[in-house]
Amino acid sequence: MKLLKLVPEGTNLDFMRWRTVALVISTLLTIASISYTVYRGLNLGIDFVGGELVRVEFAQPVPTDQIRGQVDALCGCEAGITTLGNDRTYQIRLPKPAGPQSASDAMVSKLRVVIPQEHPGARVDSGEAVSGKVSEELADSSALAIALAMLGIAVYIWFRFEWQFGVGALLTLAHDISMTLGFFAFTQLPVDLNVVAAFLTILGYSLNDTVVIYDRIREDLRKYRRMAILPLINVSLNETLARTVVTSITVLIALGILLLIGPEVIRGLAIAIFLGVLIGTYSSIYISAPVLVWLGVKPDSFLRTEDKDSAQPETA
Amino acid sequence: MLDFPRWKVWLIGIVIAIGVLLSIPTLIAKSPLAGQWPKWLPDYTISWGLDLAGGSHLLMEADTPDLQKQRLQGMQDSVETELRHDPAIQFGDMSTAGGKLSFLVRDPTQVDATVERMRNLTKPVALTGNRDWDVQVVDSTRVVLSPTASGTADAMKQAMSVARDVVRRRIDPTGTKEITVQTEGNNRVLVEVPGVENPEALKKLIGQTARLEFKLVDLSANPADVKAGRAPPGSEVLPMADGTGAIAVKRRVMVSGDQISKAQQSFDENGRPDIALTFDSAGARRFGRATQENVGKPFAIILDGKVLSYPVIEGPILGGSASINGNFTVQSANDLAVSLNSGKLPVKLNFIEERTISAELGKDSIHKGAIASVVSVIAVIIFMLVTYGRFGVYATIALIVNAFLILGIMALFNATLTLPGIAGFILTIGAAVDANVLINERIREEIRRGRRLIDAVETGYHEAFRAIFDANVTHVISASIMAYFGSGPVRGFAVVLLIGVVTSVFTAVYFTRMLVALWIRRARPRELHI
Numbered sequence: 026m027k028l029l030k031l032v033p034e035g036t037n038l039d040f041m042r043w044r045t046v047a048l049v050i051s052t053l054l055t056i057a058s059i060s061y062t063v064y065r066g067l068n069l070g071i072d073f074v075g076g077e078l079v080r081v082e083f084a085q086p087v088p089t090d091q092i093r094g095q096v097d098a099l100c101g102c103e104a105g106i107t108t109l110g111n112d113r114t115y116q117i118r119l120p121k122p123a124g125p126q127s128a129s130d131a132m133v134s135k136l137r138v139v140i141p142q143e144h145p146g147a148r149v150d151s152g153e154a155v156s157g158k159v160s161e162e163l164a165d166s167s168a169l170a171i172a173l174a175m176l177g178i179a180v181y182i183w184f185r186f187e188w189q190f191g192v193g194a195l196l197t198l199a200h201d202i203s204m205t206l207g208f209f210a211f212t213q214l215p216v217d218l219n220v221v222a223a224f225l226t227i228l229g230y231s232l233n234d235t236v237v238i239y240d241r242i243r244e245d246l247r248k249y250r251r252m253a254i255l256p257l258i259n260v261s262l263n264e265t266l267a268r269t270v271v272t273s274i275t276v277l278i279a280l281g282i283l284l285l286i287g288p289e290v291i292r293g294l295a296i297a298i299f300l301g302v303l304i305g306t307y308s309s310i311y312i313s314a315p316v317l318v319w320l321g322v323k324p325d326s327f328l329r330t331e332d333k334d335s336a337q338p339e340t341a
Numbered sequence: 342m343l344d345f346p347r348w349k350v351w352l353i354g355i356v357i358a359i360g361v362l363l364s365i366p367t368l369i370a371k372s373p374l375a376g377q378w379p380k381w382l383p384d385y386t387i388s389w390g391l392d393l394a395g396g397s398h399l400l401m402e403a404d405t406p407d408l409q410k411q412r413l414q415g416m417q418d419s420v421e422t423e424l425r426h427d428p429a430i431q432f433g434d435m436s437t438a439g440g441k442l443s444f445l446v447r448d449p450t451q452v453d454a455t456v457e458r459m460r461n462l463t464k465p466v467a468l469t470g471n472r473d474w475d476v477q478v479v480d481s482t483r484v485v486l487s488p489t490a491s492g493t494a495d496a497m498k499q500a501m502s503v504a505r506d507v508v509r510r511r512i513d514p515t516g517t518k519e520i521t522v523q524t525e526g527n528n529r530v531l532v533e534v535p536g537v538e539n540p541e542a543l544k545k546l547i548g549q550t551a552r553l554e555f556k557l558v559d560l561s562a563n564p565a566d567v568k569a570g571r572a573p574p575g576s577e578v579l580p581m582a583d584g585t586g587a588i589a590v591k592r593r594v595m596v597s598g599d600q601i602s603k604a605q606q607s608f609d610e611n612g613r614p615d616i617a618l619t620f621d622s623a624g625a626r627r628f629g630r631a632t633q634e635n636v637g638k639p640f641a642i643i644l645d646g647k648v649l650s651y652p653v654i655e656g657p658i659l660g661g662s663a664s665i666n667g668n669f670t671v672q673s674a675n676d677l678a679v680s681l682n683s684g685k686l687p688v689k690l691n692f693i694e695e696r697t698i699s700a701e702l703g704k705d706s707i708h709k710g711a712i713a714s715v716v717s718v719i720a721v722i723i724f725m726l727v728t729y730g731r732f733g734v735y736a737t738i739a740l741i742v743n744a745f746l747i748l749g750i751m752a753l754f755n756a757t758l759t760l761p762g763i764a765g766f767i768l769t770i771g772a773a774v775d776a777n778v779l780i781n782e783r784i785r786e787e788i789r790r791g792r793r794l795i796d797a798v799e800t801g802y803h804e805a806f807r808a809i810f811d812a813n814v815t816h817v818i819s820a821s822i823m824a825y826f827g828s829g830p831v832r833g834f835a836v837v838l839l840i841g842v843v844t845s846v847f848t849a850v851y852f853t854r855m856l857v858a859l860w861i862r863r864a865r866p867r868e869l870h871i
Binding site for chain 1: 540826
C-alpha cells in the first residue's frame with residue numbers, strides 16, 4: 026500500500042525569504058484586528074454584559090416579527106431575536122434590567138408562562154439570567170485567565186529554552202489572540218464563556234506548534250554550529266513541515282466535523298478553535314521563528330558560558 | 342528499543358485493563374445492560390453536567406445590608422436589655438444612623454461603667470485578635486458601638502453556612518436527591534438541581550427568608566404619622582403583605598419563628614388554606630404568656646418584614662399551637678410551611694445568576710455530540726491509516742485506548758461531563774494524534790538519513806519525546822488556568838483536556854512504543870514501511 030505523503034521528501038521551501046513580507050502583513054492585520062475590535066466592539070453575550078437569554082422551540086414555524094411584537098410588549102424593551110438553524114427555534118435576548126436582579130428574573134419567568142400559552146406546543150428549552158455583578162466578574166476573570174495563561178506559557182518556554190524563545194512565544198500568542206478577536210468583531214458572532222475556553226485552548230494549541238519548531242531549532246543549532254541563523258531556521262521549518270501539516274489537518278478534521286454536525290450550542294467554541302488552529306499554524310512559522318532572528322539567537326545561544334569563549338565566531 | 346521487559350508489558354496492560362473496566366459502567370449506564378453489571382466490580386460513573394442532563398443552576402448572593410441591619414437590631418436589643426439591668430445608668434437618644442448604634446449616657450460619672458458593660462457584650466472574632474464591635478465614647482457622654490470589619494465578615498461566614506443548610510433542607514427535605522448546594526466565595530450559595538425545567542417553584546422556595554415574627558400592634562400611633570412612615574418610639578411602621586397600606590407595630594418580638602417546632606399547611610374554618618403552627622416548649626410558654634397579658638389587643642403576624650394579618654387576641658392561647666392566615670393558596674401555604682420547618686434564612690438571598698436547560702435540549706446535545714465524536718474519531722483514524730500504514734494502526738489502537746482511559750479516569754473521580762467537555766474530548770483526540778505524528782515523522786526522517794530500522798525507531802521515539810513533553814506542559818498550563826477560573830461547563834472542558842493530556846502521553850508514547858517493540862521482536866522486519 027502506498028502511504029500518503031502530504032509533504033514530499035526533500036521539500037526545501039525558503040520560508041525565511043518571505044519573512045519581512047509576512048511580518049508586514051501580520052503586523053498590519055494585527056493592528057487592523059485590534060483597532061477594528063476596539064472600534065466595532067465584540068458582540069458580548071449575557072455572560073459578560075448581563076441580561077437574559079431564552080431559547081424557545083415552537084411546534085410550528087412562527088414569524089420573527091410576531092415573536093418580537095409579543096416579547097417587546099411584555100418586557101417594554103427591545104429584545105434581540107435570532108433564529109437557530111430553522112424557523113421554529115428562536116433565541117430571545119433581553120437586556121439587563123436597571124433595577125434589582127429580582128426584576129430580571131421576572132422576565133424569564135414571565136416568558137416561561139406566556140410562551141406556551143400563546144403558542145401551544147412551544148417549549149422553553151433554556152432560560153438564563155445573568156446579573157450585572159456576575160457578568161462583570163466573569164469578564165474580569167476571563168481576561169485575567171487569558172493574560173495569566175499567556176504569561177505562564179511564555180515563562181515556561183523561557184525556562185525550557187532561552188529568553189528570546191519566551192518573547193517569541195508571547196508575541197505569537199498575542200498575534201493569535203488579536204487575530205481571533207478581530208474575527209469575532211468582524212463577524213459579530215456572540216462571545217460567551219465557551220469562546221473564552223476556546224481562546225485558552227488556542228493558546229495551548231498554538232504553542233504546541235511553536236514548541237515543536239523551537240525544539241527543532243534548538244537541536245539544529247547544536248548540530249550545525251557553522252550554519253547562519255536564517256538557513257538554519259529554514260532547515261528546521263522544513264524538517265518539521267510534514268508534522269505541522271499532518272497535525273493541523275488532523276485537528277482541523279476533528280473540529281470541522283464538530284462544526285458541521287456537532288451541537289449548535291458549542292458552535293462558537295468550535296469556530297474559534299478551528300480558526301485559532303489555522304492562525305496558530307501560520308504564526309508558528311512566520312512569527313515564532315523570525316522573532317528569534319531579530320532577537321539575535323545565534324548558534325552559540327545554547328552553549329554554556331565557558332564553552333562560548335572557545336567557540337569560534339563563524340559566518341557561513 | 343527491543344529491550345522491553347515483560348513487567349513493563351504487564352504494567353501497561355494492567356493500566357489499560359483497569360481504564361477500560363472503569364469506563365464500562367458509564368458506557369452502559371443508559372442501556373438495558375446497566376442492571377447486569379456485576380456487583381463485585383467497581384461501579385464508578387461520570388456525572389452529566391446540567392447542560393447535558395437538563396436542570397437548574399442558581400447562584401444567590403447574601404444581601405449584606407440586610408445582614409448588617411439585623412446585626413444592628415440584635416445589638417440594640419442586647420444593649421437595651423443590658424442597660425435595664427442597671428438602674429444607675431440612665432440613657433437616651435438611641436440611634437442606629439449610619440450603621441452604628443449610639444446613645445447618650447445622662448450621668449457623666451456612669452460613662453465608664455457603661456462602656457465596661459458594652460465591652461462585655463462584644464465577642465472576640467476567632468483567629469483575628471479583633472472584637473466584633475468597637476466601643477467608643479464621643480463628646481464625653483455619647484457611647485458609640487460600630488461593627489468591625491472582621492466582626493461583619495465572621496457574621497457573614499456563619500450566616501452563609503447556616504444558609505447553605507437551610508437551602509438544602511428546603512429543596513430536599515428528605516436528603517435523597519442528587520443536588521448540589523455549596524457556598525461560593527464569602528457571600529454566595531450555589532444550587533444545582535438536575536432535572537428541573539422550570540425553576541420558578543424552586544426560586545420561590547429558597548428565595549423566601551421566612552423570618553416569622555409575632556409583634557403587638559401599636560395602637561397609640563397616629564394614623565397620619567403611620568402614613569408618612571413615622572412610628573412612635575419603640576415601634577416601627579411595616580407594610581401589609583397584600584399591599585393595603587401599613588401599620589405600626591411594637592419593635593419587641595413576642596414570639597419568633599425560631600420557636601416553632603412544626604409547621605403544616607391546613608385549612609381554616611372557611612376552607613381557606615392556612616398554616617398550622619406548633620411551638621416548642623419555650624415558644625409555647627412565651628406565646629401563652631403574651632396572649633394572656635394582651636387579651637383584646639391585635640397582634641401582627643409578620644413574615645420577612647411584611648404584615649400578613651393582625652387578628653385580635655380573643656383569649657389566652659396556652660396549648661402551644663396557632664394558625665396563621667394571609668391570603669395563601671394551597672401552594673404558597675405549603676411552601677411557607679416547608680420554609681418554616683427548615684428554619685429561617687439568616688440573611689436575605691438575592692438571585693444573581695440563573696441558568697436552566699431543559700432535558701430535551703440536553704438530550705439533543707448528547708446525541709449530536711456523540712455522533713460528532715464518533716464521526717471525527719473515524720475520520721482521524723482513516724487519515725492516520727492512509728498516512729502511516731502499520732504505524733497508523735498502532736496510533737489508532739492508542740487512540741481508542743485513550744478514549745477508554747479518559748472516560749475511566751473521569752468515572753473514577755466522578756468528574757462531570759459538560760457540553761464543552763465533549764468538544765474537549767474531540768480536541769484531545771485530534772491533539773493526541775499529534776504525539777504519534779511527531780514520532781512517526783521523526784522515524785521517517787531518521788530512515789531517510791540512512792539509519793538502520795531499529796536505530797531509527799529508537800531515535801524517533803527519543804527525539805520526539807522532548808517536544809511532546811514541552812507541548813503538553815503548555816496544554817496543562819492553559820487547562821489548569823481554565824479549571825481554576827472557569828465555572829461549570831468551562832471547567833468541564835478543562836478537566837477533559839487535563840485528563841486527556843496525561844492519558845494521551847501514556848497511550849501515544851509508551852503504549853505505541855510497546856506495540857512497535859513487540860512487533861519488531863516478533864516479525865524481525867528488514868525494512869520499515871512508513
